[in-house]
Amino acid sequence: MEEKKKLFQFKTSTIVAVGVGGAIFWLLFMFVKVPSPIPETSFQTAYGIAGFFGALFGPIAGGLIAFIGHAISDAVQYGSPWWSWVIASGVTGFIYGISFKFLKVGEGKFGVKGILIYNAVQIAANAAAWILVAPILDIVVYAEPVSLVFTQGAIAFVMNSISAGVIGTGLLAIYAATRTKEGSLNKE
């Protein structure tokens, strides 16, 4: 009874995953972070969570979790979301979720191949969001200096890739180990 994985399905469990995942993303985004020497950037553990949920529930869940979590966190801290970076977060989560199609974490399989696929997708996602989307939106909307936003973008790219890589991979590996593998029962 192999169910074919649809990338863009919007099931009830996707919605609930967004709700609960968004809340966890928000919690980590606000409290579990390490400031970096470059101002206005910090090492965010939350992107590891976005990677984890993206790989388990697909791009819609990943994108919405990062978008909603980041927007609420901004709203609570600054009174209003900083849309350029919130949108970039959404893009990151959405692309993380593409790895969902190629992974079988839910069936307990997350070997070397899975790790490589997840990390390739994750790095591509961070590159697209933080080296392209965020700086370009900052320049278009706020006319921020080009050199500044690309420096911040590059730092965010490196740190978020490490976060999604180390924390996301670790969580997925732990989760896969708790799942029952397909065909692990033998008739004697």
Add this chain to the structure above:
Amino acid sequence: MKIKVFSYNRLNTPIHELSGLSKFICFLLLTFAVMFSYDIRVILAIMVFSFWALRVSKIKYSQIRLMVIYVVIFLLTNFVISYLFAPEQGPMIYGTHHEFGHIFGRYTLTWEQLLYQGTKTMKYASVVPLGIIFLLTTNPSEFASALNGVKVHYKAAFAVALTLRYLPDIQRDYNDISMSQQARGLDMSKKAKLRHRFKNALLIIIPLLFSTLDRIENISNAMDLRGFGKRKRRTWYAKRPFRRADWVAIGITASIFVASLSVSIFVNHSRFFNPFT
């Protein structure tokens, strides 16, 4: 780590009386008006308007003190590093170079740079009261219906409502797990090194995440059993009907939005206001 996310309290002001949907539309219109324009006169006018609205909605300073501090720190760092990275951004945008001082090397002080950075700071600052008003005067249960009202799919709107619903739960779970781990000897206090505290915080995430995954299954089964998502549309319990005041509010903000666009198109002939040429 206790934080009240939305200190919404019910008051009798004209702004509290507006429906969530019309407040959300007003918020978006004004935010986009500010984001598009780079004319300090337009931005200051909108800022005055939004501070006036802040007064009308009777929001106390104690409610927003923390946000104000964060915003001021953000604006100051942004102001300083913008200058450090690009002291010539202003002259580049406006095409002229009126110097009134010189610090050292390439760091000159120009009126263009001052206008550019001043405008940018105001641009960031002026959306803050708008967001605060929207957040503190809207019943959180109304968010979802407001989002659905601007044609966001109801499933996505419901996801936002669920997130808001689970913020306090997740916070409580995190604290519970943190306490029980500390009882087992995990040091989370200031005595532990930052590196260890960070690692220990990560160790809390794992049980939090796994209890959450079980919960996702329970909740989505419960929703499925009640027929969630069967239809293309849904109704909302916390939706308010549109009244005359809602149309007036949308009318006012829409005209501000149009005015901001027309200043850029007809007066400045660009997004930037250029008094130098």
